[in-house]
Amino acid sequence: xxxxxxxxxxxxxxxxxxxxxxxxxxxxxxxxxxxxxxxxxxxxxxxxxxxxxxxxxxxxxxxxxxxxxxxxxxxxxxxxxxxxxxxxxxxxxxxxxxxxxxxxxxxxxxxxxxxxxxxxxxxxxxxxxxxxxxxxxxxxxxxxxxxxxxxxxxxxxxxxxxxxxxxxxxxxxxxxxxxxxxxxxxxxxxxxxxxxxxxxxxxxxxxxxxxxxxxxxxxxxxxxxxxxxxxxxxxxxxxxxxxxxxxxxxxxxxxxxxxxxxxxxxxxxxxxxxxxxxxxxxxxxxxxxxxxxxxxxxxxxxxxxxxxxxxxxxxxxxxxxxxxxxxxxxxxxxxxxxxxxxxxxxxxxxxxxxxxxxxxxxxxxxxxxxxxxxxxxxx
Numbered sequence: 001x002x003x004x005x006x007x008x009x010x011x012x013x014x015x016x017x018x019x020x021x022x023x024x025x026x027x028x029x030x031x032x033x034x035x036x037x038x039x040x041x042x043x044x045x046x047x048x049x050x051x052x053x054x055x056x057x058x059x060x061x062x063x064x065x066x067x068x069x070x071x072x073x074x075x076x077x078x079x080x081x082x083x084x085x086x087x088x089x090x091x092x093x094x095x096x097x098x099x100x101x102x103x104x105x106x107x108x109x110x111x112x113x114x115x116x117x118x119x120x121x122x123x124x125x126x127x128x129x130x131x132x133x134x135x136x137x138x139x140x141x142x143x144x145x146x147x148x149x150x151x152x153x154x155x156x157x158x159x160x161x162x163x164x165x166x167x168x169x170x171x172x173x174x175x176x177x178x179x180x181x182x183x184x185x186x187x188x189x190x191x192x193x194x195x196x197x198x199x200x201x202x203x204x205x206x207x208x209x210x211x212x213x214x215x216x217x218x219x220x221x222x223x224x225x226x227x228x229x230x231x232x233x234x235x236x237x238x239x240x241x242x243x244x245x246x247x248x249x250x251x252x253x254x255x256x257x258x259x260x261x262x263x264x265x266x267x268x269x270x271x272x273x274x275x276x277x278x279x280x281x282x283x284x285x286x287x288x289x290x291x292x293x294x295x296x297x298x299x300x301x302x303x304x305x306x307x308x309x310x311x312x313x314x315x316x317x318x319x320x321x322x323x324x325x326x327x328x329x330x331x332x333x334x335x336x337x338x339x340x341x342x343x344x345x346x347x348x349x350x351x352x353x354x355x356x357x358x359x360x361x362x363x364x365x366x367x368x369x370x371x372x373x374x375x376x377x378x379x
Contacts, residue, residue, distance in 0.1 A: 021063075022064070022099060022100050023060070023062050024060070024098045024100065024103060025058065025060050025101070026041065027058050027102060028057050028058075028071075028105035028106070029055050029056050029106050030057070030107045031055050033052045033055050033075065034052060034055070035077070037076075039052055039111075040072045042070045043098060052073070061098075063098045065224045065226075066098060066121055066190040067190065067225055068097055068194050069095070069098050070093060071093065071094050071096060072092060072111070091111065091112040092112070094114060097121035097122045099122075101118055103116065103118040103122070104117045104118050124191045125191050131178060132178060135171065135174050135175055136171075139167055139171040161286065161367065165367030165369075166367060180199060183199070187215050188219065192216060192220070193226055196209070196216070197229065200229075203346070206241070207241060210233055213229065213230065232344075236344050240363075241362070241363065242361075246260075247260050248260055248338060248342055250304065250337075250338070252327060252329055253312075263354070264357075264358055265356050266299065267294075267299045267356060268301065268353075269287075269302070269353050269354075270354060271304065271351045272343070272348050272349065272350045273306070273348055274305055274307050274311075274315075274348060275305070276314070277306075277348050277349060279348075283349055286366075287301070287370065288323065288324070290370050291325060293371070298378065299374065303327065304339050305329070305337075306337050307334065308333065309334075311334075315328075315330065350364055351363070351365060361377065
């Protein structure tokens with residue numbers, strides 16, 4: 001009993017320590033950069049900055065838990081959207097872990113190639129990211145080969161889009177295998193919690209992600225970010241494979257109210273998209289082909305648009321331009337669409353395949369995967 005109590009007190013103490021506010025200091029040298037250059041630190045929607053003088057800068061702050069942050073160097077001192085993208089896509093950015101104590105960054109001419117000391121978690125994080133580089137390079141080369149070997153006409157076809165979707169899926173699977181192995185081997189590391197968010201992505205699959213979350217130690221699970229992730233898992237459980245698809249009702253462009261429940265007795269693909277979503281629009285030719293193949297076989301599609309009230313005309317035009325044939329609905333509340341919130345949609349395109357009894361049987365079917373999955377269910 002004494003040993004059990006001591007263990008419990010120790011775990012409680014570790015949890016309390018992990019949740020205490022953490023003061024950090026980042027001191028850095030970036031070559032000879034000077035005014036008007038500024039360094040910006042971004043985390044949790046917070047953006048802090050420091051002027052750069054003679055290549056040197058210093059940032060101080062607090063965080064509720066160790067976590068990844070992005071450090072960006074704006075050589076012009078500005079931080080407009082275009083400058084932000086330039087910094088993110090250049091060598092003027094680096095990701096690092098915020099944790100207690102001074103973090104020292106020394107770079108000859110850029111943040112990306114800088115040496116970072118004083119942060120054990122950053123060292124772990126960088127090693128993990130480095131292990132992913134061969135996978136990234138492999139699929140970069142494969143995508144390049146597919147594109148270069150295709151004719152101008154083939155590049156416009158749904159078939160080549162399906163090839164890229166297949167390569168993206170394979171890359172994600174291979175990356176997730178490596179990240180999963182890391183998480184299982186390092187359950188007490190905050191790097192594993194960050195890796196878990198990478199595995200989950202914007203559309204987590206509960207059956208795959210929940211067991212990984214359970215491998216994390218109590219201290220990591222009870223940290224502020226660990227709790228947020230746990231809450232997210234609880235929410236997506238309600239829309240996981242095997243769950244009853246939550247019902248919703250929204251209106252067509254003509255004002256007719258349509259409910260998901262109206263499709264009971266059929267297989268229906270609930271497709272979340274928007275007129276402004278390039279990947280969604282690019283996927284439509286493939287979905288149209290599959291729809292024409294299966295529409296007479298007890299299958300239908302219900303499109304749900306995340307367009308806003310001001311984009312109503314663009315939504316209608318996109319339906320016409322893409323020659324989408326199935327029913328389309330929206331509440332025109334944009335990203336705050338009630339059905340999207342019900343299905344925990346954080347990124348599009350996303351879809352859910354619902355069977356005749358109203359159960360979710362598949363999630364996020366794109367490219368050839370949509371056809372092959374329907375073939376399994378609809379004979």
